[in-house]
Amino acid sequence: xxxxxxxxxxxxxxxxxxxxxxxxxxEFTRRYWDHDNVSDxxxxxxxxxxxxxxxxxxxxxxxxxxxxxxxxxxLTWANPEDKARPDRHSRVTFExxxxxxxxRLTITHEQLDADMRRKVASGWPRVVSSLKSLLETGRxxxxxxxPVPVNHEPVAAKGEPR
Numbered sequence: 001x002x003x004x005x006x007x008x009x010x011x012x013x014x015x016x017x018x019x020x021x022x023x024x025x026x027e028f029t030r031r032y033w034d035h036d037n038v039s040d041x042x043x044x045x046x047x048x049x050x051x052x053x054x055x056x057x058x059x060x061x062x063x064x065x066x067x068x069x070x071x072x073x074x075l076t077w078a079n080p081e082d083k084a085r086p087d088r089h090s091r092v093t094f095e096x097x098x099x100x101x102x103x104r105l106t107i108t109h110e111q112l113d114a115d116m117r118r119k120v121a122s123g124w125p126r127v128v129s130s131l132k133s134l135l136e137t138g139r140x141x142x143x144x145x146x147p148v149p150v151n152h153e154p155v156a157a158k159g160e161p162r
Contacts, residue, residue: 035050
């Protein structure tokens, strides 16, 4: 993998414990991410990002590198076909810091090749915005209506003029 990285920071009106649970609990992640995150969350344990359909297919796999609840979580991140190829794994660090009556969530996704960098650059903002919305309003965002254009210009809904 290349050494490129993507960093995303967002502030959420929630407690560190609520954000930690929202990142790890499959029942919660399916509400804003349309996937279950599955693991026992102990360092060295495997984790999977599974679809919520009947097949439960894992779209992302990895290993828990570090878990310090509710402050820091570090995971490896790979496509399932690259599970046995550590040289193809990237690394994601979630840092949760209380700031006044909110939390600063910093996601650093590193060791990215160009294709994965492109995917996470549009994916993380969508996922984390939905997480923020769910924690603050009780409603996730509809984040998977279609791909985000590279230039990030608004996309008209079907049947609407641009």
